Amino acid sequence: MKVWMLVAALVLLSVTSLFIGAENLSITDLFSMTDRQWQVLTISRIPRLVSLLIAGVSMSIAGLIMQQLSRNKFVSPTTAGTDDAAKLGILVALLVFASATTMQKMLIAFAFALAGTYVFMKFLDRIKFKDTIFIPLVGLMFGGIINSITTFFAYKNDMIQNVTSWLQGSTSAIMTGRYELLYISVPLLIFAYLYANKFTIAGMGEEFSVNLGLNHKFVVNVGLIIVALVSVVVILTIGIIPFLGLIIPNIVTLYVGDNLKKSLIHTALLGAVFLLVCDIVGRLIIYPYEIPIGLTVGVIGSIVFLYLLMRRRAYEA
Amino acid sequence: MIEVQEVSKSYAGKPVVEKVSLKIRQGSVTSFIGPNGAGKSTLLAMISRLLQKDSGKVLIDGKDISDWKSTELAKKISILKQSNQINLRLTVRELVSFGRFPYSQGKLKKEDWEKVDEAIAYMDLTDLQHKYLDQLSGGQNQRAFIAMVIAQNTEYILLDEPLNNLDMKHSVQIMKVLRRLAEELGKTVIIVIHDINFASCYSDYIVALKDGKIVKEGPTEAIIDNKVLEHIYDMDIPIELVNGNRIGVYFK
Amino acid sequence: MKLKLTMLAVLALGVIAAFLFLDLPHNWEYALDRRVKKVLAIALTGGAIAYATLIFQTMTNNRILTPNVIGLDSLYMLIQTFVIFFFGAVSLPSTNKMMNFGFTVGIMLLFVAVLYKLIFKREGRNLFFLLLVGLVMGTMFGSMTTFMQVLIDPNDFLVVQGKMFASFNNVNTDLLVLSVIILAVVALYAMRFSKYLDAMSLGKEHAVNLGIPYNFVVMNLLVIVAILIAVSTALVGPITFLGLLVVNVGYQFMKTYRHSILIPSTMLISVIALIGGQLIVERVFTFETTVSVIINFIGGAYFLYLLLRESKS
Numbered sequence: 001m002k003v004w005m006l007v008a009a010l011v012l013l014s015v016t017s018l019f020i021g022a023e024n025l026s027i028t029d030l031f032s033m034t035d036r037q038w039q040v041l042t043i044s045r046i047p048r049l050v051s052l053l054i055a056g057v058s059m060s061i062a063g064l065i066m067q068q069l070s071r072n073k074f075v076s077p078t079t080a081g082t083d084d085a086a087k088l089g090i091l092v093a094l095l096v097f098a099s100a101t102t103m104q105k106m107l108i109a110f111a112f113a114l115a116g117t118y119v120f121m122k123f124l125d126r127i128k129f130k131d132t133i134f135i136p137l138v139g140l141m142f143g144g145i146i147n148s149i150t151t152f153f154a155y156k157n158d159m160i161q162n163v164t165s166w167l168q169g170s171t172s173a174i175m176t177g178r179y180e181l182l183y184i185s186v187p188l189l190i191f192a193y194l195y196a197n198k199f200t201i202a203g204m205g206e207e208f209s210v211n212l213g214l215n216h217k218f219v220v221n222v223g224l225i226i227v228a229l230v231s232v233v234v235i236l237t238i239g240i241i242p243f244l245g246l247i248i249p250n251i252v253t254l255y256v257g258d259n260l261k262k263s264l265i266h267t268a269l270l271g272a273v274f275l276l277v278c279d280i281v282g283r284l285i286i287y288p289y290e291i292p293i294g295l296t297v298g299v300i301g302s303i304v305f306l307y308l309l310m311r312r313r314a315y316e317a
Numbered sequence: 318m319i320e321v322q323e324v325s326k327s328y329a330g331k332p333v334v335e336k337v338s339l340k341i342r343q344g345s346v347t348s349f350i351g352p353n354g355a356g357k358s359t360l361l362a363m364i365s366r367l368l369q370k371d372s373g374k375v376l377i378d379g380k381d382i383s384d385w386k387s388t389e390l391a392k393k394i395s396i397l398k399q400s401n402q403i404n405l406r407l408t409v410r411e412l413v414s415f416g417r418f419p420y421s422q423g424k425l426k427k428e429d430w431e432k433v434d435e436a437i438a439y440m441d442l443t444d445l446q447h448k449y450l451d452q453l454s455g456g457q458n459q460r461a462f463i464a465m466v467i468a469q470n471t472e473y474i475l476l477d478e479p480l481n482n483l484d485m486k487h488s489v490q491i492m493k494v495l496r497r498l499a500e501e502l503g504k505t506v507i508i509v510i511h512d513i514n515f516a517s518c519y520s521d522y523i524v525a526l527k528d529g530k531i532v533k534e535g536p537t538e539a540i541i542d543n544k545v546l547e548h549i550y551d552m553d554i555p556i557e558l559v560n561g562n563r564i565g566v567y568f569k
Numbered sequence: 570m571k572l573k574l575t576m577l578a579v580l581a582l583g584v585i586a587a588f589l590f591l592d593l594p595h596n597w598e599y600a601l602d603r604r605v606k607k608v609l610a611i612a613l614t615g616g617a618i619a620y621a622t623l624i625f626q627t628m629t630n631n632r633i634l635t636p637n638v639i640g641l642d643s644l645y646m647l648i649q650t651f652v653i654f655f656f657g658a659v660s661l662p663s664t665n666k667m668m669n670f671g672f673t674v675g676i677m678l679l680f681v682a683v684l685y686k687l688i689f690k691r692e693g694r695n696l697f698f699l700l701l702v703g704l705v706m707g708t709m710f711g712s713m714t715t716f717m718q719v720l721i722d723p724n725d726f727l728v729v730q731g732k733m734f735a736s737f738n739n740v741n742t743d744l745l746v747l748s749v750i751i752l753a754v755v756a757l758y759a760m761r762f763s764k765y766l767d768a769m770s771l772g773k774e775h776a777v778n779l780g781i782p783y784n785f786v787v788m789n790l791l792v793i794v795a796i797l798i799a800v801s802t803a804l805v806g807p808i809t810f811l812g813l814l815v816v817n818v819g820y821q822f823m824k825t826y827r828h829s830i831l832i833p834s835t836m837l838i839s840v841i842a843l844i845g846g847q848l849i850v851e852r853v854f855t856f857e858t859t860v861s862v863i864i865n866f867i868g869g870a871y872f873l874y875l876l877l878r879e880s881k882s
Contacts, residue, residue, distance in 0.1 A: 391780025
């Protein structure tokens with residue numbers, strides 16, 4: 001696959017995405033739009049498209065960074081407790097600091113996500129038994145445990161259905177005024193791009209990086225901060241999108257290899273393309289209703305992940 | 318007797334061991350040598366049934382290993398791999414007592430404990446027997462695992478790089494024990510070993526492997542030979558006679 | 570060792586007695602009958618989960634895994650949510666307990682069977698691979714469950730929520746009898762393998778060397794674990810981290826590797842934890858929360874502590 005193909009697909013899908021929905025709006029209306037159509041486009045469709053693009057790019061890149069840092073292909077925000085820790089943080093923010101602004105809530109959630117990811121990565125560092133498959137297993141369990149703590153508080157406060165509904169990845173409610181937080185990701189992604197090589201070296205281990213004159217701790221922390229921030233921003237605006245950060249970098253590796261400078265662009269583009277496809281599928285399947293993106297990505301993502309796992313076995317055995 | 322017939326194994330289409338046939342002589346120490354990736358450990362693992370083979374047969378006392386009952390086979394042949402990390406916190410004595418499992422199925426009788434004591438004494442571990450494994454040094458650990466194999470009391474003892482990570486003193490200690498096992502107790506010992514000089518000094522027979530095939534096998538003197546070694550390792554290894562031992566001088 | 574075991578047994582009996590006889594109301598016969606059933610259900614699930622987790626950890630040579638994570642809990646929730654979503658909370662499939670139980674256990678075992686078929690057919694049978702596949706399927710089930718839960722009518726959701734957490738308050742007598750029979754049969758079958766457990770905990774290679782028919786034993790133990798978890802979950806609901814909690818406490822308290830001691834002690838600890846928890850829920854929290862929420866919370870926190878401690882040393 002070439003970059004231009006991905007770009008073409010992205011443009012095509014973006015345009016498609018703009019003109020699908022319950023409200024009638026087709027590409028031929030473009031030059032003769034009614035006020036209402038114009039409103040639909042600017043208030044709902046474009047914000048939705050933008051947030052999908054940013055979320056797709058950011059989650060895939062976050063996954064890639066984590067995989068570089070841990071040198072394990074199966075680590076991602078979903079399989080390292082980041083998502084779940086962020087969820088707990090949001091709940092805490094809602095319960096304890098009910099009157100906090102969105103920004104403050106985000107900061108609290110960010111602190112939790114960062115702490116969760118950090119604990120997991122530290123644990124990986126020390127763990128004696130480094131079976132590639134064992135790591136995501138621990139990570140998913142780790143997430144489950146953080147979740148059980150979330151449930152404890154949610155149950156006591158009768159908020160389970162609430163928490164469930166607004167953390168489910170969904171793009172249908174996105175409109176102007178409710179997605180701008182996502183823009184925080186953009187500078188972070190640029191930063192990640194510039195730092196890419198350092199992440200790779202840091203992933204080789206502390207001694208290796210020190211030998212090459214790299215401040216290991218600092219680089220790892222920068223990586224984790226980017227991952228945690230990006231995940232929190234996406235969860236707060238769209239919700240949890242499982243497995244995205246896991247499968248995209250893995251697919252890219254299959255056809256471009258592991259050269260980070262090269263795979264980074266592919267990962268970003270493919271992440272956006274994949275998320276757009278999932279969103280469009282979710283919008284069409286039970287048209288005019290919608291299947292939330294969390295479900296479509298969850299199902300498609302699990303299947304792809306399983307395929308990757310199976311493939312890996314076949315390759316090794 | 319152990320007889321290997323045309324055994325093969327490949328990973329991802331890449332052959333690691335290719336149609337190897339071999340007979341192991343009773344009551345002797347046989348070493349598998351060869352460069353990295355020659356398939357030594359893979360072959361050993363297949364002989365010991367730790368690894369499934371793709372094709373071929375391994376016969377022990379004339380019977381295919383897949384036809385043996387696992388418990389019976391465990392009284393016949395034992396294997397010790399090179400890395401022996403276990404997740405349990407065990408004392409030396411507890412570890413060695415596991416060697417009696419094939420006989421006792423976990424319920425040790427008096428004679429089982431006697432065997433355990435003998436094995437511990439044989440490996441000179443009596444003073445350490447109540448220490449936990451994680452309190453011991455690498456050499457002591459290795460001795461404890463060998464004691465377990467001795468307690469298992471099998472006719473055939475297979476060891477995969479038993480000298481890995483040991484210093485000179487401990488290496489010599491272990492090799493002497495293996496030698497004694499063959500001479501005093503009549504065991505058949507098979508080891509995978511990297512150092513050709515240890516192989517030369519302590520084994521009766523050597524099997525040289527390269528690229529998954531047996532290059533040459535025979536009595537030690539026939540293999541520790543400049544021509545043969547050059548063929549195996551692709552380097553010139555002059556042989557010197559030191560105190561009656563054939564030593565390959567490959568350092569320069 | 571004997572002493573510690575006796576202590577646990579006494580403690581367990583004490584908790585049971587407290588649970589049965591504390592504050593008995595006037596028409597004590599009815600109340601006692603209900604309480605006995607509750608205790609029985611608790612002891613049954615507690616014991617089954619502890620036993621399943623212990624042998625599961627022995628098989629995987631790992632203290633931080635629990636069989637509940639292979640997707641059975643999520644599958645249970647998916648089935649329950651599905652039934653309520655499509656048939657409603659008052660329909661026959663969701664109110665007839667026997668039917669629901671049979672249906673749920675059936676699907677769960679089918680799922681495990683498919684999982685085995687899928688994986689053990691291939692070469693390189695890696696246990697962790699099986700677990701990860703189960704876990705990923707679990708996440709997928711979770712996504713679907715979430716989807717339905719969001720759409721469900723809030724009143725129906727309360728019913729779903731009731732099923733999210735293990736509850737011992739409405740245990741059906743017929744189901745209880747059926748579960749006792751199933752678990753007894755499984756336990757008897759499991760006895761054949763108990764002699765292998767100590768040696769299995771040395772790891773696969775040592776186990777094979779010591780003459781254990783490893784693949785055969787692992788397959789059988791996995792089936793046993795799956796049945797135990799499926800039955801106990803279908804009976805009272807998921808308590809994901811109970812096993813993790815009690816088995817680790819068991820190891821710490823008994824300081825041994827011998828399963829002949831570990832099995833009874835973890836089962837006792839499990840019973841103590843559950844009945845003690847239930848007592849607290851009923852008397853202290855007056856049913857504001859459920860025992861499984863508390864156990865999961867404590868189990869989860871304890872697990873995090875274990876992870877942190879491990880990463881420090």
